[in-house]
Amino acid sequence: MNTATASIYFSENTPVNSADNFSQKTDKKSTGRNTLNVIEMHKVCTRFGSHVVHQDLDLTVRRGEILAIVGGSGSGKSTLLREMIMLHKPDSGSIKIFDTDLENVSDEAAAVLRQRWGVMFQHGGLFGTLNVRDNIGLPLREHTRLAPQLIDEVAAWKLTLSGLAPEAGLQFPTELSGGMLKRASLARALALDPELLFLDEPTAGLDPGGASGIDALVHTLHDLYRPTIVIITHDLDLLWQVTDRVAVLGEGKVVGIGSMVELSKMDHPIIREYFDGPRGRAAQEQTQKRAPEQAQTQ
Numbered sequence: 001m002n003t004a005t006a007s008i009y010f011s012e013n014t015p016v017n018s019a020d021n022f023s024q025k026t027d028k029k030s031t032g033r034n035t036l037n038v039i040e041m042h043k044v045c046t047r048f049g050s051h052v053v054h055q056d057l058d059l060t061v062r063r064g065e066i067l068a069i070v071g072g073s074g075s076g077k078s079t080l081l082r083e084m085i086m087l088h089k090p091d092s093g094s095i096k097i098f099d100t101d102l103e104n105v106s107d108e109a110a111a112v113l114r115q116r117w118g119v120m121f122q123h124g125g126l127f128g129t130l131n132v133r134d135n136i137g138l139p140l141r142e143h144t145r146l147a148p149q150l151i152d153e154v155a156a157w158k159l160t161l162s163g164l165a166p167e168a169g170l171q172f173p174t175e176l177s178g179g180m181l182k183r184a185s186l187a188r189a190l191a192l193d194p195e196l197l198f199l200d201e202p203t204a205g206l207d208p209g210g211a212s213g214i215d216a217l218v219h220t221l222h223d224l225y226r227p228t229i230v231i232i233t234h235d236l237d238l239l240w241q242v243t244d245r246v247a248v249l250g251e252g253k254v255v256g257i258g259s260m261v262e263l264s265k266m267d268h269p270i271i272r273e274y275f276d277g278p279r280g281r282a283a284q285e286q287t288q289k290r291a292p293e294q295a296q297t298q
Contacts, residue, residue, distance in 0.1 A: 037096075038063050038196055038228045039084060044093035046079055053079050054090065055252035061230060066222060068231040068239055070274065071249030077232050080249070081200060084230070085119055086110060097196070115143055117196035118189030122204060122232075124181045126173040132184045133159065133169035139191040155191070162187035163217055179210035186217070197221075199231045203238055215241050236274070248274070 039061035046054040053076040061067050071077050082088040083095060086102060095102045097113060105113070119125075126135045136155040140146055146154070159169050162183040168176070176184060182202060189197060202218070203211035215238050222229060233239065239246055240260050247257040250270035256263055264275050 036063055037061065038098060039230070040094075040096040041080075041083075042094045044080075044083070044090045044095065046076065046083070046088075046090045052252055054093075057093070057249075057253045059247055059254050059257075061228060062245075063228055064226050065244040066218070066229040066231065066242055068233050068243045068246045069249060070233065070239065070246060072270070072273075075249040076252070077249055078200070081198060081230075081232050085117065085198060086114070115139075115192055116194060117198060118192065118194035119198045120182070120186045120189045120200060120202060122201040124173060124185045126181070126185060126188065128173050131170050131172050132164075132176070132187075135173070135184065136169075136188045136191055139188065143192065155187075158187040158190050159184075161190060161221065163213065178205050179207075179213065182206065182210075182214060183217070190221070193225070195227055197227045197229045199229065199233075201232055201234070203233065203235045211235060211237065214238075218242050239274075 037060050039059070041057060041059040044054050044057040044059075046052075046057075053074075057076075057080075059069075059080075069077050069080060079088060083090050084097065086105075089102075098116060100109060100113060102110075126132070127138070130138065133152060133155045136158050137151040140151045140154060141148075144151075156166060156169060159166065164180060164183050164187065168180060168184070173181060173184070186199070186202070189199075199218070203214050206214065218229065218231075218238075219242060221227070231238070231243070243260065245257060245259055246263055247254050248263065248268075248271050249255070250268075255268050256266050256271045258266075263271055266272075
């Protein structure tokens with residue numbers, strides 16, 4: 001199935017049930033489709049008992065950008081992601097996604113929002129009793145009126161987009177290598193053609209070749225569909241090669257945000273840790289070496 005065919009099916013014949021009803025009741029402005037920022041977090045505070053994770057944290061994610069969130073252990077990266085995808089509610093502050101305030105969002109509106117984003121979980125998050133094809137097709141079965149045969153075709157198409165061979169669709173998650181599991185999880189995250197994509201440690205645990213393959217895949221998907229992408233990562237190569245901006249967490253808030261080049265010129269000690277160590281210097285040097293080659297191919 002090509003992109004045009006799929007678009008016809010989704011837009012005319014088999015719209016997502018709740019999203020279709022919601023769009024008939026609201027205009028584009030109210031659903032955040034024309035706003036510059038996809039995510040806006042203002043003065044977010046998160047505590048677990050006496051432990052403060054976030055304190056007056058501010059963060060904005062622009063439409064169409066690739067933004068990474070980094071920080072040391074315990075800086076609150078995973079908690080921040082959980083708050084964005086409505087798995088955890090902060091103690092105070094505001095979070096808006098697609099111009100919808102999550103504070104008092106209704107169950108109906110929350111269901112619509114969740115269908116506008118996809119999540120690639122760090123450890124896959126696939127159902128072990130389903131093969132890969134059925135895992136990818138599950139969101140389509142839950143949220144669309146597509147025929148079973150067409151769901152299988154869309155799942156096979158997403159599998160191809162993720163870089164997996166067709167036969168991988170009949171395998172179960174326990175039969176996949178680490179890299180294949182990451183790609184299968186990404187394929188499921190893409191099932192509903194999301195406007196917003198969350199990638200949780202997409203290269204963690206992969207060898208350099210596998211990690212480079214994920215880097216290239218993220219680039220390709222962004223070039224094709226221009227989704228907004230939020231990445232939680234420790235991968236310095238990915239930060240240099242893929243991102244538009246990087247937000248560095250520390251001291252309960254965002255201590256710096258900008259491109260990797262911009263961050264490399266900042267003096268904050270938490271930011272310096274990413275550039276002054278041997279891995280940071282090696283990743284930066286490798287990026288500088290690749291720059292002339294990339295310029296020649298463009």
